[in-house]
Amino acid sequence: MNVQAPRILLRRQLLGGVKRRASREPYRCFSCSVRDAQQQTPPPKSPQHAQGTTHFGFETVAEALKEQKVGAVFSSVASSYDAMNDFMSLGIHRLWKDHFVRNLNPGRNPLTSSSSDQGWNILDIAGGTGDIAFRMLDYASTINNDAHTKVTVADINPDMLAEGRKRALSTPYARSPRLKFVEANAETLDMIPDSSIDLYTVAFGIRNFTHKGTALREAYRVLKPGGVFACLEFSKVNNPLFDAFYKRWSFGAIPLIGQVVAGDRDSYQYLVESIERFPSQTEFRDMIQDAGLLVPGQGWEDLTGGIAAIHKGVKPT
């Protein structure tokens, strides 16, 4: 973390005033594309928010603003992103991500397939920094000896994508056709054809979506029959004592640490509140079923007492 100190100072100067403005003037220069995209395709309104308002953390804001506000949050945390995840997960998000990927077992093992077989077509939504994508490709290559599996990283935020492209340079996939970055809103994936995806993943992203149901239906559309939706997300802690501890930690400590590390208290405050607002494991499982997917067993797996959970759904054939 020490190495980050100079950057933090710089960021503070650069971004210091931005957050305050965010609600009045809801986009930043490098988030303009977000606004453009939105003007072309206004998001459908969800019934609960007939007036067109939604949650931004605990604030209620006009739907039109949420995307831009979320955009601003991730633009401002893009480079201190790992530190943020460490704080939110008590340092274990890396283990969760490893488990998430291992459990999905991506890639086609040549031992069980004919040589003409192609690998999996994976879509990593809200893939930002490429964290999940690199793990998927590593797993497919080294564990399943699969040199064909492809990952498309989609994110609404160009800054997160830029961070991902930068990090890709230190992997073997930087200039390979196996890794692609696209700017897209999870609710309208027009560039992805129907029934074309084996595995749709979204890690720590879906709680930021304005219309989660719309995104789930879009996932259903792009999945091949038999394809899998898999989501890793902060969730509801099961044990009341641990819950009390975690809430104290997340509401009390994280925004403060966020301020120290990234000079950006508001963004972290939003992140903590968005986690608290996210549906419980059972509610989210029901949403997945409502989108038409079959869920395995009870529908989810709790990680670390429910701080995070993995939900899965399979598109019926």
Added chain:
Amino acid sequence: MGSWDLKPHPSMATRSLLGSFRATSSRLAAAPACRRSFHSYEYTQPPPFPPTESAILSAALSHVPDHGFTTAALTLGARDVGYLDVSTNILPRGVFDLVNYHLVMQRLALKDTVQFPAEAESGKKLGTGAKVRTLILARLRANESIIHRWQEALAIMAQPTYVPASLAELARLADEIWFLAGDTSVDTSWYTKRASLSAIYSSSEVFMTQDTSQNFRDTEQFLDARMEDVMKMGSIFGALGEWTDYTAHSTINVLRSKGVRI
């Protein structure tokens, strides 16, 4: 073996106890009106697994002789029934679901594979012990086609997360065998019987994985010897000390046979 009769004296009280116990088991959940458990197998049961899981798992089982209890078998099974490699994610416990599917399906199949002639027809009474022996052998036979892969299954069952589920399924098998053998008594000996049968069955199952004799003759002898052991102990089971001691031991043996290091 015919003399191996373990206290077949169901009193009225134990019958009604049994009735309520049976009703809570998943097999009978759909038929709560059924007090007498004898006819449970005549009711149509709800399918034990959802259709997609069933389709993939039953196809995957046919690949177990060649590929073992592995993700490869699951993947090939999924493809056989028109699913993708990734679709195996519908199985929350992966290869353990494959092992479990085999265990459950073979337990449920027992009532159809073994049919005892009614007493009136055959003229002679088949003792409970003889029936238990027949049932155990039938269940062991059901492992024949995959016996060379069964060590893998045991190793999967011995993983800490799966030990409780594996032991629960073993207990269900023991209950099923006692039930099909016509022993419906529920008294203090019930736990003993469940424990002793679990121990006998699982040790024979492990023995069978190494049996190279013609038609598994050695496994049959091994089973008979284990049943003799239990009979000899039968008379002293009454003493509570012995009972606890024996139960503890058989539990440990079962765990050991599942590969747990204790």
